[in-house]
Amino acid sequence: MTAAVFFGCAFIAFGPALALYIFTIATEPLRVIFLIIGAFFWLVSLLFSSLFWFMARTITDNKDGPIQKYLLILGVLVSVLVQEMFRFAYYKLLKKANEGLRSINPDETAPSMRLLAYAFMTLVIILLHVFWGIIFFDGCEKKKWSALLVVLLTHLLVSALTFISPHYGINLVSTYIIVVLMGIWAFFVAGGSCRSLKLCLLCQDKDFLLFNQRSR
Template identity: 35%
Template structure:
């Protein structure tokens, strides 16, 4: 059962992001480069937050401290990615054969957000996936047998949220919508902090608000990207 569980949890967490990559990014080299660069910046945010956690010895035992500053550094590097992409737009226009990537600025936000999300999901899940590959696990360290399914679903939500957050975040700075900037930071902080409830195995208290926020954030990102009821209805009819 360990191998089917490994592949099942992997596809739950990364199946949708992989499909998004194949259908929207893989055919454009510039998008691939942006995605990899965004993933690298997420790694830098993790490195800096880890250095801070290591340096502040008295607060090492408090997980909320590490989580809070990790979120703040991630959002700081999201802003750095935003500034870099806006600064290099002219150069990207010269090297790309696809003008839509410049004309539609939301594409840059979407791609960089997916890069953030995939790297975040990999770090959250890769060690757990390695553990369930064998020889046998029914809940890690004596925990609930649904722990891996919950973790995979949570990783998927975080990947999607990072994608939506970047679309909202980039557009918020373009339009000076400070409410949306605060929304992104606060919801990111909230979703990250409630994962501390894993210790009490409060899985409903983690997944339910996370997926409600995912749906709300998806709707906000859709609207920020210029979507409307008319465009959504037209898209559904075309399908």
């Protein structure tokens, strides 16, 4: 039972991301490099967030009570801001590199249900970061600062939803509504259309994505 729960939750959480990696990144060495760089930037942002949390806990002398509650909320806000700042820095790095690379082509719920909820939440967070990255980079490229603000606010909202983690229904439903909206936005930002979506769903044209990219 333990093994089944582990593999089930693991495939739910990381299956789609693994599929995205295999079909869109693994075949291109340059994309693998960009993926590793992006992961490095994200880890550095988490390092800075952890340093802030460590210093804040040290200053407050690990006191219990309302202080720690508000400190946790502040830590989440700072973590989101730091991650978005590093996302912007990653975009600027890619923008610069593109010029040189252009010539180179306490819970009541049963443990298994809790783990399942965590798996679904991990899945949606991975997808959201993919969609946020597409929308964020497009906003930077086209100077649509409102798009960057939407990414920042939705990131804050999803992070805030984790504070009601015992209420998995509200948490997951709200987050999945956000991921659907962000996914639709990212789809059209990436050059998708209603026609290409129809062709994809009906499997009428397996090369519609390549055609879309060439026509942009």
